[in-house]
Amino acid sequence: MNHVIRAIRTDEWPAVKRLRLEALRDPLAPLAFLETYEDALAKPDFYWQERTSTAAEGAFQRQQFIAERPDGAWDGSVTVLVEEAGSEDFLGHVVESEQGHLVGVFVRPEQRGTGVAAALFEAAVDWCRKRGLDRVRLFVHEDNARAEAFYRKAGFVATGVTGPVPGGSGHREREMVLRWPSDPA
Template sequence: MNLHGVRPVSAGEWEKAKELRLSALRDPVAPVAFLENIVEAEAQPDEFWQGRTAGASSGRAVRQFVAEAPDGSWDGSVTVLVEEGGTIDYFGEVVEKAQGHLVGVFVRPAQRGTGVTEALFAAALEWAWSLDGPALGRVRLFVHEDNARAEAFYRRYGFVASGRIVVGTPSDPQARELEYVLERPAADR
């Protein structure tokens, strides 16, 4: 049973955000789940983490959501990046219409299968669909072809493979990342 509260991060919570991200990058699946690695992340100064957390706590461009246990510890996170129409995305493609992009999905192993991931996704999507001017038409994410557990969750949640495959990441030029999309619900259009 999930007893976690899910909420956006606050700017001053950078130490918790840093600890959770480093835990995520130590996870055995990290090499196929994240574009960043533990060595790079541990080398970042505190100012990096402060700026990253502050940037994800307000505004339209990015929002990080965390799953907070009753004792105040954090057990999971997801971040929504807003890709505005006409901009260039991470992979060098032009974004046609405003869309969300989920990144940094992580739930501590002891909390997997308890509903924490679903709660994180619900909060992230509620925020994404609530944005005005322009409204987001869809939310997408990418999953490494070897990350079957994550891919299965995304499908169960309603994301659909778009058919787009991106080959190559900074750490693995042969990696194949599969795009999954969730269209804005008709009731929210």
């Protein structure tokens, strides 16, 4: 892998938008994202500018990492959202401790299996550790076996917590967490 893994910069909102739109056109998008291509495409530029600025390098509550090729093209992304203790998550559960929540995981199909996703996850998890978060979690669609297998390989384990996929599809998502080495099993 010859990519640079780094946080996005505020002025890169057009590239953030392009990569997100590409991710939403992926055949697996309905299993991985809660947004459609059409909805994202309709959003005005100021939406993308704000989305980028709140997840750019130096942001404290969220951080988006990208995998950048030597030619400047982006081949993947992951975003970390910080969930504060005492806040309510999207399932309506109270968050017990300050934690990272990985979302928006995407790697271009031709880069899957090359180490790009692992490098993105390493950067995101490292940011969470440096930020002092208690744990890192994510949710995976019950029918997204490929993603779940990758998450397990990356050290995430299922917690048994599940919830409905927003939108009323009848499908469920499973919570997976990465516990720090000092955590009890």
